[in-house]
Amino acid sequence: MRNFFSIAALAALASHAVAQTSTTCNPLTNSSCPADSALGTEHLWWFNETLDSTIWDMTDGAIDYTTEGAEFTLKTNGSSLLLKSNFYIFFGVVESWVKMAKGAGIISSVVLESDDLDEIDWEWVGYNTSEVQTDFFGKGNTTTYDRGANYYVENADTEFHNYTTYWDQDRLEWWVDGDLVRTVNYSEALTVYGRNYPQTPCQVEVGIWASGEEGESAGTIEWGGGLVDWDDAPFTMVVQKIRVHDFHTGKEYKYGNESGDWQSIEVISGNSTTVTELNKTPPETLAEKWAKLGEAAHIGIYVSAGVVGAAAIGAFAFWCIRQRRKGRLENALDDTRYNDQLAESENFQNDWKMSEWRNSGYRQVS
């Protein structure tokens, strides 16, 4: 499949990226920054269902949920949308299924970003719907923009593709639909690119913004394919699902010193708040409460409610039964989902085994 990918380093098109990236507390200049809350597990989130706001934070704008996934839509100039995970991963895998937004000057992105501004990017530039761009930054070093590379993807705006980032202390990989398109080695990022290897705990960030707006730098506007034509709005990126696997298990990640080296990151053990949230049993529904009351209580309620209330209570009971059926259906679906996840992780393992670096000794830290 080598011909499939046109590997072309992006020319130094000046300052783009980092438009949606920032940090609230940089541990390299402030030793009192709070520790990062870990993911500490692996999980698949479907984006056709409302995301748990204790796990995912919509820091800018609002997404629309459809049966297909979450829509990130830009309707007017000066707007942007950004979703951030409240959890961090300290090396791991992020698999995102995305349809990019089409339109010159519109940027769709899935980014890993750390508190000291290490960054790993997937970016889709709206004027070319046959391409995805990859990039990375270390410690917010933007003296050069020469680390980007782009790849051919068919119908990136109308079909979901599997964009997977694999990241550990030795290497960084970008995969498209099961094909390894790019590898960056730790040593290469230290020598060729300076000290630019991303190596600190990262949040997952999904966003859409306009590079083609008055006020952006000439380089940014050029990179994005010119100014946005807002008459063509809305511009929509769709995310179907995202699977995230944190290579460490623990509660929190703490910067041990101000080096920003992965060796300095302390893994604080315990259950992460995200794991606790994921394991939380959903609150009891009305249907379950009704079921628990038992037959005698049901009759008692009917009788005491009398004739007038009976119809309403009958409807309520009917609704409860339907909810319970639905609950069973949901459980069955969950099993299917679990099996899907098993199959997926097996596929991934096979891919890893087949890739070159697997033979050169992949180690997973823990």
Ligand SMILES: *[C@@H]1O[C@H](CO)[C@@H](O)[C@H](O)[C@H]1NC(C)=O
């Ligand atoms: C360092 O971080 C702490 C905790 O977020 C904050 O309260 C403090 O203002 C920060 N100090 C500086 C100099 O930014």
Ligand SMILES: *[C@@H]1O[C@H](CO)[C@@H](O)[C@H](O)[C@H]1NC(C)=O
């Ligand atoms: C979301 O998609 C998954 C997988 O297709 C499906 O199992 C689930 O029922 C969907 N959820 C909703 C609310 O449609």
Ligand SMILES: *[C@@H]1O[C@H](CO)[C@@H](O)[C@H](O)[C@H]1NC(C)=O
């Ligand atoms: C949006 O575009 C209009 C017309 O060009 C302009 O007047 C306005 O300042 C822009 N708003 C923002 C927030 O950029």
Ligand SMILES: *[C@@H]1O[C@H](CO)[C@@H](O)[C@H](O)[C@H]1NC(C)=O
């Ligand atoms: C879109 O990107 C692909 C892959 O990099 C490239 O082959 C193609 O020429 C680009 N098309 C346009 C219109 O720039």
Ligand SMILES: *[C@@H]1O[C@H](CO)[C@@H](O)[C@H](O)[C@H]1NC(C)=O
């Ligand atoms: C990365 O390192 C491995 C060995 O550790 C080597 O085989 C491979 O060629 C390197 N890749 C690059 C792009 O330097």
Ligand SMILES: *[C@@H]1O[C@H](CO)[C@@H](O)[C@H](O)[C@H]1NC(C)=O
């Ligand atoms: C920033 O990156 C450039 C090249 O990409 C490199 O030459 C420089 O040494 C880096 N700066 C630091 C402080 O690491």
Ligand SMILES: *[C@@H]1O[C@H](CO)[C@@H](O)[C@H](O)[C@H]1NC(C)=O
């Ligand atoms: C930071 O911590 C690491 C791991 O403990 C240590 O190897 C390194 O020397 C420290 N660096 C500095 C600048 O203190």
Ligand SMILES: *[C@@H]1O[C@H](CO)[C@@H](O)[C@H](O)[C@H]1NC(C)=O
């Ligand atoms: C983590 O959760 C498990 C299961 O809920 C519990 O048994 C264990 O004590 C918890 N560990 C800590 C350190 O809280």
Ligand SMILES: *[C@@H]1O[C@H](CO)[C@@H](O)[C@H](O)[C@H]1NC(C)=O
């Ligand atoms: C997505 O791609 C990754 C990397 O090749 C692979 O491991 C994973 O199984 C793929 N996901 C699905 C659902 O096929």
